[in-house]
Every structure is written in C-alpha cells, then in structure tokens.
Amino acid sequence: xxxxxxxxxxxxxxxxxxxxxxxxxxxxxxxxxxxxxxxxxxxxxxxxxxxxxxxxxxxxxxxxxxxxxxxxxxxxxxxxxxxx
Numbered sequence: 001x002x003x004x005x006x007x008x009x010x011x012x013x014x015x016x017x018x019x020x021x022x023x024x025x026x027x028x029x030x031x032x033x034x035x036x037x038x039x040x041x042x043x044x045x046x047x048x049x050x051x052x053x054x055x056x057x058x059x060x061x062x063x064x065x066x067x068x069x070x071x072x073x074x075x076x077x078x079x080x081x082x083x084x
Contacts, residue, residue: 003082007045014039014050018057018072024065032069033057042080052077 002014016037021030036054041047054075062068 001040001042004041004043004045004047006043008041008043008047008050011049012051014041014052015054016075017053017055018075020058021060021069023060024062029062029065029068030060032059033072035072036075038076038078040078040080042082044082047079052079 002008016039018034018036021033024030034057036056039052039054041050041052054077056072056074059069059071
C-alpha cells in the first residue's frame, strides 16, 4: 500500500506481477504460474504518470507433457482518493 499526501509525479511503474512457473525437460509436468499481487494507492493529489501492473505469472511448459498448469490470475489495483 502506498499513501501519498500530495501528487505522485515523475515516471515509473508500480509492479506486483505473479511469477513464471519453471519449465521442465522431463520428470514432472510443471504447475501454473502464481497470481498477481495487489496494489493500493491512497493519495490526496494525482498519480497519472505512474503505471500500475498486477499480471498473473505464465504457466510453465515441458517436453513430453501437453497438460500442465495455466497462467495465474491477474491481481487487483485500487486507487483511493483521500482528503487532506
């Protein structure tokens, strides 16, 4: 959670993405990617120049296995306008 009493300025990203499952070459089929996290920005001013992402991680692949875990679900992004 990010709390800001003014404007968030400049450029950049706030990222809480899930992770990729490790690919395998034999033995066991890989599992699914993890889900994205949560980003909460509580601010008085603006944050228009900041990119926020919470993508799910990609599921792994394996030689010899067609059934493996899928991608993780996307996380959540909330922006809360607060009064000073």
